Amino acid sequence: MRTVFVEPFGDVWSVRVDDTQPQLFARGREAENVAKRIAERLAAAGDQVELHLSLRNGQLAARFVCLPPISDDDRPLLVGGSLLARPALKRSADAPA
Secondary structure (H helix, E strand, O other): OEEEEEEEEOOEEEEEEOOOOOEEEOOHHHHHHHHHHHHHHHHHOOOOEEEEEEOOOOOEEEEEEEEOOOOOOOOOEEEEEEOOOOOOOOOOOOOOO
């Protein structure tokens, strides 16, 4: 599985695939759009792709998975979304670690 990251990089935003050199963008929205296009292209080539979007403070804001098309008539499928609205998971004292 490939991973595409959108992260703050100083005053700009970076988009990188796995451990490659990042592409830099002035606006987060622009970086997010490019990252989604990259994920869709990789999925169209047959790779499963995870897309991680971070906030300015570095917190993971959203995670998507982009799946390859099932047939030649299909497009890659991007599923997932925001992690910000989820309540924090609490472990019970009885739950194993």
